[in-house]
Amino acid sequence: MNTKSDDAVDPTTAAKNADPGSSSRSGRPTLDLRFVTRMSRELGDAVAAAASRDGLTSGAWVRRLLMERVALQSPVDARSRRPGTLPSEEVVAISTAVRELASVNAAISLKDSPAARAGLDRARGLLIPILMRHAGR
Template identity: 60%
Template sequence: MEKPAIEVIPACDGAHLYQSPTETVLPEAPPRGPQKTAGLDLRFVTRMSRDLGTAVAEAARADGLTAGAWVRRLIMERLALRSSLDHRSGRPVHRPAEDTVALVAALRELVFVGNAVSCRDVPAAKASLTTVREFLLPLVARGPAR
């Protein structure tokens, strides 16, 4: 007796569904919940006063880091250690909405710069670059987060 043919159906996410005449076998689902960052497998918990915790959070925010990343970097500096794995942050600190609006406006203005350059309109390109600079310089001067 001949075995039924199995049809491989590509899915939109690059996985494959295997379908026989009697059943469909779904690929294994990805794990749910928060995923550990590869290599950062040790958790160190410490207690501190609310004032110290607030000061750490504010300093971290000023540097554009999470509190955990800021403390990791401080410890590495104190111990004179270098580790690119420990140096990176797991979660970015987000910019305020008005910073995002300014970034979008600067990007939009860069389109005008490109158009002016392609049309060889140097005065328009310079004017658009000045506008881009007006959007970006305050963001750079202020830092990644307030």
């Protein structure tokens, strides 16, 4: 008696036979290999926290770390992330910086160079820390 179901797929065989350029029905390249690993709850929680800080899923965060380690360039692997998930404090800082830039525009219109320069400094002070946190993505 065969214990495997007829439609079950052996992951090892599937990985060997997988087309490296496989894509979804929409024609976009897809991630076609599932890699499962076991880890302690502590490590899993640390990975989840680091991924959340970077606005990524845990899987995307680990993929990026692995690509850095093996020096691989893979747009398909690098692309996956949670779009538009910025921490609320960053959203507040960005909106404040945009308001500062509006004040810079007003200062330029009034030919008030010191106020324009001060507004640019405040906007830079808000945006540069955010950009530095996201630079490695």
